[in-house]
Amino acid sequence: MTGMAQIRIARRVLTECIAAIAFPILLISLLVFPVASPVVAETDRSRGRWCGAETMPLKPSDNSWAQWVSLRLRSRSLWRTDLPVLVTAALLSALSLLVAFFGFIGAAVLVFSPVFWLLGIAAQVGPFTPDSVGQTFLAVPAGVILGSVTTAVLTGTSFLRDLFQRAFSRGGDPDLLAKLEELRTSRASLTAAFEFERQRIERDLHDGAQQELVAVVMRLGMLEAAATSAATDRERVVRLAREAQAQAERALERLRETVRDIHPRELSDLGLIAAVRELAARSPLRVELTSTGDDSQLSSPTATAVYFTVSEALTNIAKHAHAGVARVDLRCTTTDVHVRVRDDGVGGARIDAGSGLAGLRERMRSVGGNLDILSPPGGGTQVSASAPGQPPW
Amino acid sequence: MRIVLADDSVLIRAGIREILTSHDHDVIRECEDADELVAVVDELVRSGDAPDMVITDVRMPPKNTDDGLRAAIDLRSRHRDLPVLVLSAYVTGPYVRELLSGPGADGAVGYLLKEKVGRVADFLRAVETVSAGGVVIDPEVVRHATRADSPQGPLARLTAREREVLAHMAEGRSNAEIATELFLSGAAVSKHVANVFVKLGMPPDEDNRRVKAILTWFAYN
Structure with missing residues (x-):
């Protein structure tokens, strides 16, 4: 088993224990389910994600909980997804509470049975009561097994939560799907527009300022060659210098146009x-x-x-x-x-x-x-x- | 030298033509797009009037992408002895690699950034080198393509100094120029160059070892 898988199992057991402890809160939540169910369902999605399940919290990070819950209250998803998730969360938490309570306490008592015996206590677990020190030592592996089984059941419960979560989210509501489609299209448009714009800027720079600057550099090269050659007349040098200057000015002008086309100041x-x-x-x-x-x-x-x-x-x-x-x-x-x-x-x-x-x-x-x-x-x-x-x- | 020049910008064509003609070269034909370039060269070759060299831009009509480079590769594959110098606005390794690895003569090819035309003496020397069958790659492109950290293939057999010498060879430098630039004696440079040839598996009797070494350098960089 890889390290990540172990971590995820540990997270599942931990979250089940937390869910077990939270059972009373969930029970009360049922009374105020319209407000509670989005919160619980969202928490459950976060839990799923933390444990490596294929789920995704839905609340946008820049929305406050109050904003998001009020939005969710008006959506059909409240009835289709969030409320069923809340009910199953409460039921599964009851299960986890029973399993974790009796399983872990039982396992602990069995594992420490010899210690209890030394203290003069014959620790009883279910129908089993040790009546000799030998029996207390037999209880130790039994305790380990009980602990493992409890862990396995809690992990299974955790997976069961994922299953319900997915079942209730399936299909989604039509409003959300339509919105999703719209967003997908507009995102594609945005990417296309962005790409188009970048190409346009690249083309403008290449055909404009860059081209002019290359010509300036060429002209300066000619100017240098002319200035260093003894045979050249002054007039040619002056002409080349003026041409280079005019070209540099044109390059600036083109650059200004490109900059304006990227985003006009006004x-x-x-x-x-x-x-x-x-x-x-x-x-x-x-x-x-x-x-x-x-x-x-x-x-x-x-x-x-x-x-x-x-x-x-x-x-x-x-x-x-x-x-x-x-x-x-x-x-x-x-x-x-x-x-x-x-x-x-x-x-x-x-x-x-x-x-x-x-x-x-x-x-x-x-x-x-x-x-x-x-x-x-x-x-x-x-x-x-x-x-x-x-x-x- | 009789040169065919292709660039879609009138401005650039005029500049290059002026530099070439004022240094005793002839621009026998000018082309505005890649298709025209291919047609003109083919026609000249057919009529037994092949140019001594082609100088072409990369981005040109009709598609305005790398049409000039495509035309250069095409021309080199069909007219094996035709020297081609590509002028470009892009510092990109892949273009150069494609140009060098395309079918055609080994050598007689160059890739320069367009603004280097302004370094008139360097530009004219590049024109001479390419027309004499050499390879000239723009120093900036060479720098861009140099992977000092992890030499690949046969280049891994070279020492850092030998790779440095080879990179200078790719820029079209002579041994004497390399000696000056790297502050080495002429004998030291000759020794490095000889080592490069031996390590890249080029026996002394092979022609054009310099060009082949440069091609290897580019192929593995």
Whole structure:
């Protein structure tokens, strides 16, 4: 048996003993079961985990017990899982109490039977009473066996708890499953959006600042070669120096653009509406912006997702739509944010996998929102996105 | 030397071309993507006008991943004597290993970080070394790939000093340069180099021992 397995068995026996002692508390718990059962069931899940069973405490670590219990009270899981767990916990604790009490005390008395005999006591266990010193020595192995059997039964009881725990959790309630599915999807979206974003930044740096800097270094190399060669005229040296300087400035400019695209300063400083206004002002297009509401209630990831949606949409219009004017409608309410970017261009846009818009849709979904486009050929393009002000998780 | 140059950035192409042409090399063709590079070289070879060397970027259209490296490996496998110098923005061992272990001539291949073109003298020497059948790996890539702690395979037979000498050989250094850099006498470097060859199982009559030793170094690093 490996060390870990031994430790787990020891933990099972220990937790059974604690459960046995806690039997009176569990009995009282039954009277206040609505509040007690989530707590007991959660404790039992923690116990299972500690003992190596395949179970998982459900309470989020940043929830207080009061918060979590009140949430659990409104869920069907209270009746389906927690209450049955409480009842079986109480019943099994009664069993453990009986087994541990009689088993361990009996075992101890038997093992120490010779000692008791010396003290002049004929220690009785059940129907057995020693009537000679020889019999007391026979009692010692019997005590060891009784102790082992007690340990085995307690371990078995502990496994029985796992079994019930699993049986009552099986299937789960539909609400929870739906929520789980939603979370799974949004987590996948988030990972995809994150990955997409990192690739975009890598590409921007590689094609932008890095490229320019390589050119600067080359130009400086030429400058050095020219300056150290006796045959070069001054004019060439000056020209190369100026070119290198101009190129370094372009590299800085590209770097600034990349940094801005990672996270625009004004978004965190001034909020979504001001940042979108700035975006509209910087766009090469004529942008008609209408914004309503208060953006102070938006979570930062939500505001960022909306900002980049507008940014990407405007970039696309400038690049592909052949449109003269773009309209941006931004509405912030206390609970949601909606944005619509329209143009009167050629239309026919689609959300292709791997495109900027696909990445943004993932990003909007990662904050609990969504993004759609409407782009009939010849009929202009409309990108609409909306999201709750706070992500629902 | 007649060189085919491939890079998708006009800016970079212009820079490299200027450096090459001002040092008596000819850039006979310029290519913007990997497919074009392969087509141009094939066409030149077919018409009996094979270039003396190809210099190519790694990341290029059409796929914008490692297309340039693929093209280099492809060209080396089909035109066995064609020297290829790969310029890259990435310090990655796997790229170099693939380039060196790909089919083709042993040697006449190089992998430099793109900005090293700015070290004009070093760059031109790398061009010469590769075109003469040598191997030049960017020192930064060599450093990145060096696993001083746990030498593998035949490299385990070398002393730390011999491995150091070999790493310098991979950077395309001559014995004299290695002597200067490691503060050793020329005779000492020659002895280390000879030991490297013997320990890596390269008999004195074998051609291109230097290149083969470098390939071994990369294969096991």
